[in-house]
Amino acid sequence: xxxxxxxxxxxxxxxxxxxxxxxxxxxxxxxxxxxxxxxxxxxxxxxxxxxxxxxxxxxxxxxxxxxxxxxxxxxxxxxxxxxxxxxxxxxxxxxxxxxxxxxxxxxxxxxxxxx
Amino acid sequence: xxxxxxxxxxxxxxxxxxxxxxxxxxxxxxxxxxxxxxxxxxxxxxxxxxxxxxxxxxxxxxxxxxxxxxxxxxxxxxxxxxxxxxxxxxxxxxxxxxxxxxxxxxxxxx
Numbered sequence: 001x002x003x004x005x006x007x008x009x010x011x012x013x014x015x016x017x018x019x020x021x022x023x024x025x026x027x028x029x030x031x032x033x034x035x036x037x038x039x040x041x042x043x044x045x046x047x048x049x050x051x052x053x054x055x056x057x058x059x060x061x062x063x064x065x066x067x068x069x070x071x072x073x074x075x076x077x078x079x080x081x082x083x084x085x086x087x088x089x090x091x092x093x094x095x096x097x098x099x100x101x102x103x104x105x106x107x108x109x110x111x112x113x114x115x
Numbered sequence: 116x117x118x119x120x121x122x123x124x125x126x127x128x129x130x131x132x133x134x135x136x137x138x139x140x141x142x143x144x145x146x147x148x149x150x151x152x153x154x155x156x157x158x159x160x161x162x163x164x165x166x167x168x169x170x171x172x173x174x175x176x177x178x179x180x181x182x183x184x185x186x187x188x189x190x191x192x193x194x195x196x197x198x199x200x201x202x203x204x205x206x207x208x209x210x211x212x213x214x215x216x217x218x219x220x221x222x223x224x225x
Binding site for chain 1: 148155156157158159160163203205207208209211212213214215216217218
């Protein structure tokens with residue numbers, strides 16, 4: 001079974017630009033979550049989508065948005081990029097419809113550098 | 116927000132040594148998870164502990180959930196270079212929303 005895939009793996013942008021990252025979950029998984037990982041703040045939850053609906057959102061500004069398609073693939077968009085948006089963006093998928101003790105499967109991440 | 120504090124932040128040891136990392140909180144959790152993340156990869160789930168006082172073993176790794184379900188520990192026996200990585204504890208909130216601790220970065224030197 002193929003794992004979670006994320007594209008692109010590396011991205012360099014300049015301040016003020018916007019960026020779109022893509023995530024393909026494991027086949028059959030309908031929940032997709034996004035996380036931001038930085039050296040200073042660690043791993044932080046951005047948002048979670050299930051059946052094309054955003055179910056939960058972390059404490060990030062409105063410049064961060066996402067969507068999920070009918071095939072469960074998900075994209076996240078960051079507009080008006082700031083230097084502080086430089087991070088590893090991780091996507092995770094799950095077969096569970098709710099939280100608790102279930103497992104989330106992470107992709108390798110997209111390394112975004114904002115210059 | 117349920118905060119998870121991990122200690123130590125960094126640990127550098129020689130191959131063959133034993134080590135313990137800790138995950139503490141003032142909150143009670145229904146379950147806690149431990150992940151390991153290697154450079155260039157996403158975190159991989161190692162174990163989920165659910166019951167207070169529970170002990171789970173995964174080869175040389177021993178995980179314990181505190182009796183009061185507020186803390187957890189990970190003990191590695193006879194560490195190997197392949198154990199090098201970032202160890203993260205996490206709680207899975209409703210809706211597949213993981214809250215992570217700050218992590219323990221482990222380096223095992225041959």
